[in-house]
Amino acid sequence: MSDTDRELRVSKIRNGTVIDHLAAGQALNVLALLGIDGSGGESVSVGMNVPSDKLAKKDIVKVEDRELSQSEVDVLAVIAPEATINIVREYDVVEKKRIDRPESVDGVLSCPNRNCITNDDEPIRTRFAVLDDALRCDYCGEIVREDEVATHLDVA
Numbered sequence: 357m358s359d360t361d362r363e364l365r366v367s368k369i370r371n372g373t374v375i376d377h378l379a380a381g382q383a384l385n386v387l388a389l390l391g392i393d394g395s396g397g398e399s400v401s402v403g404m405n406v407p408s409d410k411l412a413k414k415d416i417v418k419v420e421d422r423e424l425s426q427s428e429v430d431v432l433a434v435i436a437p438e439a440t441i442n443i444v445r446e447y448d449v450v451e452k453k454r455i456d457r458p459e460s461v462d463g464v465l466s467c468p469n470r471n472c473i474t475n476d477d478e479p480i481r482t483r484f485a486v487l488d489d490a491l492r493c494d495y496c497g498e499i500v501r502e503d504e505v506a507t508h509l510d511v512a
C-alpha cells in the first residue's frame with residue numbers, strides 16, 4: 357500500500373469543503389459548531405484519530421456540495437485555530453481559506469449563566485465577545501473559557 361493510499365481513510369470529494377488538521381477529538385464539535393447534523397441532506401464524512409504527518413493524530417471533516425463561508429470559517433477559529441479549510445471543486449482544491457479569530461461569536465453558544473436574559477423564553481440571539489483565551493457574554497458578562505466552548509454549543 358502506498359503512503360497516499362494509507363492516508364486516504366476518507367475518500368476524496370468532488371465538490372465541497374474539507375476541514376483538515378483538526379486536533380483529535382474536535383470533529384464532532386466542528387460539526388456542531390457549523391450546525392451540521394445531517395438534516396440538511398449533505399453528505400458528510402468524518403475521520404477521527406486518523407494518522408497524520410503534521411500531528412500525531414488528527415480529525416478530518418468533509419462536507420460535500422457545501423462551501424463554507426468566511427464567517428463560518430471564522431467561528432471555527434475558536435475551537436480549531438490550527439485547522440486547514442480546503443474548498444474543492446471538480447476534485448481540485450481551488451482555495452485554502454485562512455482562519456481568522458472572529459471578534460464575536462453569534463448564535464452558536466448558549467450562556468452558562470442561567471439568569472442570563474438569553475436563557476429566558478424570549479428568543480434572543482446569543483452573542484459572545486472573543487477575548488484572548490475566553491469568550492464573554494455580551495448580555496451578562498459571563499465568561500466561557502476556550503476549553504469549555506464545546507460543552508456550550510447551542511446546536512449540539
Ligand code: CTP
Pocket residue numbers: 367368369370374376418440442444446447448449
Ligand atoms: N481532498 C479531498 N478531496 C479532493 C481534494 C482534496 O478530500 N478532491 C482533501 C485531501 O485528502 C486533503 C485536503 O483535502 O486532506 C487538502 O488537499 P491538498 O491541498 O491536496 O493536500 P495537501 O497539499 O496535503 O494539503 P496541506 O498542505 O493542507 O496538508
Ligand code: ZN
Pocket residue numbers: 467468469472473474493494495496497498
Ligand atoms: Zn449571558
